[in-house]
Amino acid sequence: MPPLLAAIAEEAVLRDRDARFPFASLARLQAAGVLALTVPTALGGGGAGLALAAQAVRQVGEACPSTALILAMQLTKQAALARHDDAPPALRERIGREAVTEGALLNALRVEPELGSPSRGGLPATTAWRAPGGWRISGRKRYATGAPGLRWMDVLARTDEEAPRLGSFYVHGEARGITIRESWNHLGLRASGSHDVVFEDVFVPDAHVATLVPAPEWKPGNPAQAAWNALLVGAVYTGVAQAARRWIIGFLNRRVPSGLGRPLATLERVQEQVGVIEGLLATNARLTEAVGEAVDAGQVPAQTESGLVKVTLAENAVRAVEIAVALAGNHGHDRAYPLERHWRDVQCARVHVPTADAAHLAAGRAALAAGGTAG
DSSP, X not given: OOHHHHHHHHHHHHHHHHOOOOHHXXXXXXXXXXXXXXXXXXXXXXXXXXXXXXXXHHHHHHHOHHHHHHHHHHHHHHHHHHHOOSSOHHHHHHHHHHHHHHOOEEEEEOOBTTTBOGGGOOOOSOEEEEETTEEEEEEEEEEETTGGGEEEEEEEEEEOSSSOEEEEEEEETTOTTEEEEOOOOOSSOTTSOOEEEEEEEEEEEGXXXXXXXXXXXXXXXXXXXXXXXXHHHHHHHHHHHHHHHHHHHHXXXXXXXXXXXXXXXXXXXXXXXXXXXXXXXXXXXHHHHHHHHHHHTTOOOOHHHHHHHHHHHHHHHHHHHHHHHHHHGGGGGOTTSHHHHHHHHHGGGGGSSSOHHHHHHHHHHHHHHHOOOOO
């Protein structure tokens, strides 16, 4: 493992125990230019596409999935800013340049206590009302990954107009009226800082507001965004599964039970199960590569297909780690070994949108609506 990733992996052990934000790991990524990987080259960034971004997230995910998830959100949002012009040009340039020069983090804040994920429908309770020179917003967002380190928060809010409009309000992390409630105390990804963020009468200038659209016209995401989400979220947990694979292979080669007299790795049953892990991770690697290269070439899959890709990557990663834990026996549940942490971290793969039920429902409806050939 390269020195950069080895240092991040070493810190990951500590941050899992104390659930503190991985500032040091993020600083290392900033020094290496990784936090600006998808910022346009015209702004000094790497100008990377989806394929390269997914590789970077997977490698960091193998070292520290909490840091990798923060990175995935950063790269996804910076790429979205580069693709779309709904945000004011001067703001897009400022956010991009700050990522390059200072490692400034950006993430979208969408989920709310009552609403859940807006991908399921419904209007956010977070509300914006007119003020001289801009807007003021109040509300509460949940699961704001990276909250303690965010320079910019892309906040989804509704206007208080009779016919509400929805849009993104880019709030500076140091704006007056922001409170971070340290609510994140989960099984896995304990250092991701995915806390609640409360906005109380926070001023947002007009220059920091993206295009507002009538609420019925607002749609969560788009095909390109869905593909980036699928691959980068999947890459986080594929990285976890890669780490579990590396550990279990080493363990099986070293472990020599006295009753057996030879390493566990020599048993056919063990070899078969490691082969299953290999198949799951090979599938993830090839699927990520194919979709990433297609998107970079302008061949963006439908949102329903990207949803299925995300679910496949997540389920394969979870299954690979589960097999590794089963092969390790008691060692897989012992906190003295990293496999226990990998198992906890990979469980978070299933809660990212779209969840399996939502992805399958959307794909099924689309297929049935398209019709088929009579048999």
